[in-house]
Amino acid sequence: MEKRLLIANRGEIAIRIIRTAKKLGFTCIVFQSDKDTDAYYLKFADEIITANDAHNETSIFLNIPKIIELAQEHQIGYIHPGYGFLSENPDFAQACIDHQMVFIGPSPELIRNMGLKTIAKEFAQKAGLPLIQGSEGVVNSIEQAQIIAEKIGYPILLKASAGGGGRGMRIVEKPEALERNFNSAQKEAITAFGNGDLFIEKYISQPKHIEFQILGDKYGNIIHLGERECSLQRKHQKMIEEAPSPALTPEKREKMGQLAVQFAKTIGYYSAGTIEFLLDGNGDYYFMEMNTRIQVEHPITELITGIDLIEWQLKIAMDEPLTIKQEDIKLNGWAIECRVNAEDAQNRFAPESGFIESVYFPTSDTIRIETGIEQGSVVNTNFDSMLAKIIVHDTDRALAIEKMLKALNYTQIIGIKTTIPFYKKVLQHNDFILGNYTTKWIEENYKPDILYDDEEEIIGALTASIVYALDYLKLASNTPSYTNDDLSIWVLNKRINK
Amino acid sequence: MATQYIYKRDATRLFIAISETGKKFNIYLPVESNPIINNVELPITIINGCISSYCFKWNNKRYTCIVKSKEQNKYTILVNGVEYKFSIESISSYLRRKLLSTEESAKIQNVLRAPIPGKVIDIYVSEGDLINANEPVINIESMKMQNEYALPVNGIVRKIYVQRGQSVMKDDVLIEIDSIDE
Numbered sequence: 001m002e003k004r005l006l007i008a009n010r011g012e013i014a015i016r017i018i019r020t021a022k023k024l025g026f027t028c029i030v031f032q033s034d035k036d037t038d039a040y041y042l043k044f045a046d047e048i049i050t051a052n053d054a055h056n057e058t059s060i061f062l063n064i065p066k067i068i069e070l071a072q073e074h075q076i077g078y079i080h081p082g083y084g085f086l087s088e089n090p091d092f093a094q095a096c097i098d099h100q101m102v103f104i105g106p107s108p109e110l111i112r113n114m115g116l117k118t119i120a121k122e123f124a125q126k127a128g129l130p131l132i133q134g135s136e137g138v139v140n141s142i143e144q145a146q147i148i149a150e151k152i153g154y155p156i157l158l159k160a161s162a163g164g165g166g167r168g169m170r171i172v173e174k175p176e177a178l179e180r181n182f183n184s185a186q187k188e189a190i191t192a193f194g195n196g197d198l199f200i201e202k203y204i205s206q207p208k209h210i211e212f213q214i215l216g217d218k219y220g221n222i223i224h225l226g227e228r229e230c231s232l233q234r235k236h237q238k239m240i241e242e243a244p245s246p247a248l249t250p251e252k253r254e255k256m257g258q259l260a261v262q263f264a265k266t267i268g269y270y271s272a273g274t275i276e277f278l279l280d281g282n283g284d285y286y287f288m289e290m291n292t293r294i295q296v297e298h299p300i301t302e303l304i305t306g307i308d309l310i311e312w313q314l315k316i317a318m319d320e321p322l323t324i325k326q327e328d329i330k331l332n333g334w335a336i337e338c339r340v341n342a343e344d345a346q347n348r349f350a351p352e353s354g355f356i357e358s359v360y361f362p363t364s365d366t367i368r369i370e371t372g373i374e375q376g377s378v379v380n381t382n383f384d385s386m387l388a389k390i391i392v393h394d395t396d397r398a399l400a401i402e403k404m405l406k407a408l409n410y411t412q413i414i415g416i417k418t419t420i421p422f423y424k425k426v427l428q429h430n431d432f433i434l435g436n437y438t439t440k441w442i443e444e445n446y447k448p449d450i451l452y453d454d455e456e457e458i459i460g461a462l463t464a465s466i467v468y469a470l471d472y473l474k475l476a477s478n479t480p481s482y483t484n485d486d487l488s489i490w491v492l493n494k495r496i497n498k
Numbered sequence: 499m500a501t502q503y504i505y506k507r508d509a510t511r512l513f514i515a516i517s518e519t520g521k522k523f524n525i526y527l528p529v530e531s532n533p534i535i536n537n538v539e540l541p542i543t544i545i546n547g548c549i550s551s552y553c554f555k556w557n558n559k560r561y562t563c564i565v566k567s568k569e570q571n572k573y574t575i576l577v578n579g580v581e582y583k584f585s586i587e588s589i590s591s592y593l594r595r596k597l598l599s600t601e602e603s604a605k606i607q608n609v610l611r612a613p614i615p616g617k618v619i620d621i622y623v624s625e626g627d628l629i630n631a632n633e634p635v636i637n638i639e640s641m642k643m644q645n646e647y648a649l650p651v652n653g654i655v656r657k658i659y660v661q662r663g664q665s666v667m668k669d670d671v672l673i674e675i676d677s678i679d680e
Contacts, residue, residue, distance in 0.1 A: 346581055357550060413579075414550060414564060421579040451580045455556065460582035461515035461523040462533055462542065463552050463563040464573035468513060468586035469527060471568070 002027055005104075005314075006071050007045075008061060009082025011372030012388060013296075014041040017080050020310040022046075029074060031060045031067075035382040040374045049074055059382065061085040064092050068099050078317065080104040084384065087293035088115055104317045106271040106292050113267065114290040118161055118199060121287070127266035129259050129287040132278065134201030142182050145200055149178060152202045158182060160189035161197035166236040168192060171203055206281035206438045209233065210245050211291075212260035213301045215312050216270045217322035224257040225305045226331045228297055232426065234349060234442045240423060241297040242336045243304050246397060246435030247279055256285060261326075263287070272298075272313045296389070299368055300335035303393040333393055334400040338408065338423045340388040342379045345422035346448050353379050357415040366393045367407050379416055387418065397435075401427050421451050509628045509654050514592045514678065518583040522680060524652065526628075537630055537652070589628070589654060593676050608651050610673045612666040616640030621662060621673075627655045629675065636660075636672055653677040 005026040007014045010033065018028040018041075030045040034054035042048055049070050051060035060066060062085055071079060079096050081087035081104065090112035096103040105111065113119045118137045125131055133152045138161055139145045149156045149172070158181055160168025168189030170181040182198065190196040208231045216222035229245030230238045244253065260275040267290075274295055276288040298309050307324065316322065343349040356377040361369040371388035373379070379387065390407050394400040405427050408420050429445070431437045515523040526534040532541055545553035545560070552563040566574040572585050587595065596606055620637040629635055634646035635655075653675035660672050 409560065409578075412562060417576070417579060417581070424578075453577075453580065455559070456561065456577040456580055457517060457521070457582050458523065458535055458540070459542070459554055459556065459561045459563060460575040460577045461517065461584055462525055462535065462554070463565070463575045463577070464584040464586050465513035465515055465523075465525040465527065466552065467565055467568065467573060467575075468571065468588075472588065 003078060004029060004074070004076050005078040005080060006030070006049075006067075006074070006076040007080045007082060008067055009080070009085060009087075010036060010039060010041055010061060010383065011386070012041075012370040013082040013294075013372075015044045015372065016370055017082060017310055018044045020308055021080070021314060024311065024314055026078065026314070029076065031070070033059045033061065035059050036378075036380070038376070038378065040372055040377055047074070064089070064095055067092075068095050071096075071101060072099060076101055078102045078104060078314075080313075081293065083293050083296055088291070090115065102317050104271070104313050106269060106273065110267060110269060111292045114273075114292050116161060117159070117163075117289055118197075120289055123267050124263055124287040127259070127263040129263055130285060132201045132204065132286040132288075135199045137199065138197040139200050142179050145178060145182055145198075146175065148200050149175065152200075155203040155205075157201050157203040158185045158198050159201065160185065160193060160195070161199055162193040162195040163189060168198070204278055204280045204286070206440070207231075208245070208247055208279040208437075209238075209276065209288075209439050210248065210256070210279050210285065211274045211276040211295075212257055213298070213309070214260055214264045214269065214273045214275060215307075215309070215316070215322060215324070216264050216273070217316050218270045218319055219321050220265070220268075221322040222261050222264045222269065223322065223324060223326045223329060224260050225301050225307060225309075225329055227253060227256065228300055230297060231437055231439050232432075232441060233439050234446075238297065238339065239341075239419065239442070240336065240338050240426060240432075241300055242334065242397070242400070243300040244331055244334070247283075252283070252285075259287075263290070271316050272309050296339065296386070297337050299370065299389065299391045300337045303335040303368065303391060304331050304333055305329055306332065333395045334397045335391060335393045336400050336404045337389055337391045338404060339386050339419070340390060340411070340413070341385040341419045342387050342416050343385050343419050344417045345419055346417070346451055348446075348448065349419070351381055351385050352416040352418070353381050354416045355379075356413065358412065359414070360410075360412045361388070361390070362407050362410040366403065367391070368393070373413075387413070398433075401433065425450055509589045509626060512589045512628055512678075514587045514589065515584040516587075523584075524678065589678065592678065593654070606676050608649055608653060608675045608677050609671055610635065610647060610649050610675075612638065612668055612670045612672055613647065614638070614640050614645075615668050616645075616666060618660050618662055618664045618666060618672075619644055621658060621660070623655050623658070623673070625655050625658055629653060629655060631679075638666065647672075649673070649675055651675070651677040651679050653679070 003026045005021050006029045007017050014030055021028050027046045029047040031051045032048045033051050053060045079101050086092040088111055090108040093103040093111055094108040135148045155173045158170040168185050170185040172178050172181045186196040210227050210229055212227050213225040227245050228241050228243040230241045232240040272294055274291040277285045278288050279285045342352040344352050356373050358375050368391040373387045392400055392403040392407055394403050408424050426432050511527050513525045515525055524536050532539050542554050542556045545555055554561045561577055564576040566576050574583050616638040619639045623635045631650055631652045632648045634648045636647050637644055656676050657674045
């Protein structure tokens with residue numbers, strides 16, 4: 001029987017999922033959104049469903065009733081949500097099940113529980129994972145917040161229970177600032193999530209973000225596939241990730257991995273998932289949260305373990321048992337990922353939009369490119385700014401950094417500005433080379449002129465002069481303009497000389 | 499020496515690029531050598547065949563340049579994805595602008611006077627030529643000794659007051675130049 005898989009997502013992850021799903025014999029179906037009609041991912045699908053979402057406020061990718069309706073109309077048996085959008089929406093997972101479709105991911109109940117951070121923490125405590133000190137559950141009043149803050153000591157962090165992406169989150173340095181921040185965080189949380197519940201925790205300075213990849217089946221078999229370090233973030237958005245983390249010793253890796261598995265077992269988790277830890281300057285680690293989806297940075301784990309995570313997500317959803325044992329997992333070499341975002345790093349990462357005049361990525365056995373764009377793609381602001389991911393693999397960290405720099409140097413995206421020049425600077429920075437970077441690194445080190453380079457400036461001045469000379473010549477002699485083929489300073493100057 | 503007489507004294511090949519932060523680059527585009535930037539010949543070569551961009555190689559590094567925008571003489575160039583802005587002037591427009599600004603016009607005139615009495619043996623430059631700072635422009639013989647003289651500034655030769663074979667007195671004006679230095 002035909003296995004019809006709807007990928008309720010777009011961009012590079014849609015293409016990534018299709019690649020593996022086709023190997024497993026799925027017919028792959030995607031939506032064509034009116035907000036992104038000529039998208040690259042459409043070329044990879046077996047079938048395309050027109051979404052007709054031009055007049056809707058949100059795109060098809062967020063519209064549960066419409067997705068379900070169209071899926072039924074097209075005899076969809078399986079739905080993969082990708083990441084973002086509805087991937088961690090328990091109502092969507094439930095709606096799929098209610099309409100006899102297989103949701104590629106864990107149960108709605110698992111998604112719901114892990115989405116509520118207070119519940120996730122209760123489970124973590126039960127499983128014996130270290131937790132950051134804080135309120136036990138939701139803090140209902142400023143008075144209660146004051147008592148808890150005094151107990152654990154400032155600075156503290158106010159966090160929205162339903163939050164994410166930094167919204168509804170406030171660092172409070174001293175008691176006088178508590179009331180004001182409590183009120184504004186609550187207001188922001190209500191606006192963003194329709195839920196103003198806040199909780200409090202001890203604020204950790206110099207934190208590193210370490211996450212463990214988990215795979216579990218429906219029969220209680222759970223393994224971890226090592227960690228990823230995702231500390232290089234800007235406004236809680238990851239930019240560069242690496243696996244393994246330079247901050248973990250083998251002993252700590254084993255211990256944290258065991259705890260991650262223990263946690264997943266405690267909650268009865270199945271599918272691919274990620275357990276996030278915060279590692280502080282003393283090397284102590286704390287459970288943060290669990291993500292119940294495939295993550296953007298999953299390829300670095302795939303490169304160092306040789307395991308296809310999407311394949312296992314699909315197999316597990318089809319009730320297959322996990323045949324890989326923990327002892328089969330060997331971490332091999334080092335992998336780094338850079339997210340190529342359409343953002344202007346010279347202008348505080350303002351989003352860029354426009355037309356991709358040309359795009360070139362280097363390819364090799366150890367450079368993996370996951371792209372959602374091609375020449376002619378239009379980048380608009382309807383969707384997030386990630387265009388592509390460059391992922392490299394090598395035998396050790398220094399070589400992986402070197403390879404990534406090379407890959408970034410060879411990548412050319414003409415038409416819009418991207419974060420690539422910024423990554424080149426980061427990868428050459430001593431803090432990154434030494435692995436000494438925290439989630440605050442960008443905040444502390446970014447300046448709009450961080451990208452400035454003496455030699456580039458000289459080349460820029462040279463180019464401007466050549467262009468000026470060409471323009472001037474055109475005016476003066478009315479000769480036809482030059483093509484780039486005969487762009488030669490020497491030829492040009494002979495002509496100027498006339 | 500490569501840089502000694504490198505300008506070949508053609509002022510139409512010199513362009514002055516001023517960056518957004520006020521940095522000045524004297525860019526000389528020669529006929530048959532590498533570009534000379536701020537009096538130094540740099541081993542920058544062109545990579546041909548780049549589409550909609552200007553590609554260069556310098557010290558084994560590749561630079562892809564795209565003209566993001568141009569408005570009159572203001573250019574925004576993306577060099578390997580990083581934006582740099584310049585205003586470009588030819589030497590004549592640069593000097594005209596400097597002369598119009600009373601503040602700066604004082605700095606323009608530079609005169610070479612004969613330091614000792616003697617006879618002009620040779621003049622290496624012509625009016626309109628570009629000269630480099632400290633590059634000999636004239637040879638004067640006095641007391642059976644030939645001496646070369648230079649100006650301490652970069653500029654363009656405005657007027658030559660003497661001829662070959664002519665005798666000069668101490669402090670006679672020999673050559674007048676318009677400085678292109680700040």
